[in-house]
Amino acid sequence: MKALALLSGGLDSMLAVKTVQEAGIEVEAINFTSPFCRCSGAAGGCGAAASAASQLGIKLHYQGCGEDYLRLVENPPHGYGRRMNPCLDCRIHKFQLAKQKMDEIGASFLVTGEVVDQRPNSQRKDALDIVERDSGLRGYILRPLSAKHLRPTIPEEQGWIDRQRLLDIKGRGRRQQMDLAEGYGLDYPCPAGGCLLTYEEYSQKIKDLIRHNGRLDLRSVNLLRFGRQLRLSPEVKIFIGKDEAENEQLRNLAQPQDYLLEAPDVAGPVTLYVGPRDERLLNLAAAMTAGYASVPPDQSVAVQATSGAERLMLDVQPMPRPEIRNYFIYHVE
Incomplete structure (x- = not known):
């Protein structure tokens, strides 16, 4: 049996x-x-x-x-x-x-x-x-x-x-x-909830995906695990890495049509830009990237945006973090 x-x-x-x-x-x-x-x-x-x-x-x-x-x-x-x-x-x-x-x-x-x-x-x-x-x-x-x-x-x-x-x-x-x-004589992990869907912050991110994408897909859902997540427009979303491990994850998850943004001359995050190319929004994403980099708030910095063979250098002022938070999908950092 x-x-x-x-x-x-x-x-x-x-x-x-x-x-x-x-x-x-x-x-x-x-x-x-x-x-x-x-x-x-x-x-x-x-x-x-x-x-x-x-x-x-x-x-x-x-x-x-x-x-x-x-x-x-x-x-x-x-x-x-x-x-x-x-x-x-x-x-x-x-x-x-x-x-x-x-x-x-x-x-x-x-x-x-x-x-x-x-x-x-x-x-x-x-x-x-x-x-x-x-x-x-x-x-x-x-x-x-x-x-x-x-x-x-x-x-x-x-x-x-x-x-x-x-x-x-x-x-x-x-x-x-x-x-x-x-x-x-069994060893076992401490009891804990195992499903991300039971968490308020994650649930808000799922609702945002359904509202703007119409339906869920595995790639979009997998990305919800990484970075600070911000909605720049109905079609464009960015993920800003919180540490070097997340920066590397975002680099690995980027697809050819996405943009990766980082300030090459200073310590700071990697940002993954997902959505159609929009010059204004790319500059906005670059300013947010600089806002989490080691840059004085009154100093401009060059942020590189890379997508496939395309490389742009964007000269931006760091956006203050309180302003960046207005774009968060869920307002907990």
């Missing part, structure tokens, strides 16, 4: 796997990556999930959430949480992908670390029922940590797993889970 587990790498998902393993079930795991994961972004895999899989001795599959997932974020059938987080539709989407993986590897049921009433949007009993119904997995989702607060699943009814081995954890507290992890 084999089960597929959703493995975030956090405490609850690790304990769910361990509980099922202790009942003699073979487990493989799946980890979902998306542009909104705090740990991994759109590419690669989650380090916490890889570490958890290694501790648990299970095979780990990675599954990316792409453009179809962005359509859900734009218009989720079940609505948003407090921010731009479409929690129910996100779970349904991931469970549907997990169902495909179950069929591929020959797993008989799905295991998750969900705990009843731990999260207000997606872990209420009615929300769990909606996810089961709409994912096409009714009866096949085992939640070992809260199983005794839920109706028996098909794995329990069929005798694949003994219900008495399952747990009765409920609510937001983590003491029971921590005690269990200590008993199993």
Whole structure:
């Protein structure tokens, strides 16, 4: 008998796997990556999930959430949480992908670390029922940590797993889970929210993208992780690096039609200009770049703007930072 587990790498998902393993079930795991994961972004895999899989001795599959997932974020059938987080539709989407993986590897049921009433949007009993119904997995989702607060699943009814081995954890507290992890000798990361869509600042940036671009795309969403973000016009947006690591990220993310701006003779940021060429806005972006460079406010400085083979030298006065902040998409620096 084999089960597929959703493995975030956090405490609850690790304990769910361990509980099922202790009942003699073979487990493989799946980890979902998306542009909104705090740990991994759109590419690669989650380090916490890889570490958890290694501790648990299970095979780990990675599954990316792409453009179809962005359509859900734009218009989720079940609505948003407090921010731009479409929690129910996100779970349904991931469970549907997990169902495909179950069929591929020959797993008989799905295991998750969900705990009843731990999260207000997606872990209420009615929300769990909606996810089961709409994912096409009714009866096949085992939640070992809260199983005794839920109706028996098909794995329990069929005798694949003994219900008495399952747990009765409920609510937001983590003491029971921590005690269990200590008993199993598991190392785990500190509990923390993993989705950027639950943060106010990030949600405002997503709303700005939808308002001006009409729809989300992976490149635009991935850029939201970097730099101070400013809207210069409905079509033009800039990203000003906050440190050398972000400067390098912006250099790497620039496409041939974008402009990269920096003052070559002084220490300062790299600015990524995304949108159609506009001389006035390029000069505005250059002044903002100089505003974060090591330049006295009353002294002009040369800022180089590069796009493909084009190189411009723009002589500008640094814009005062209070003025720059008027262009921020979200007014927190």
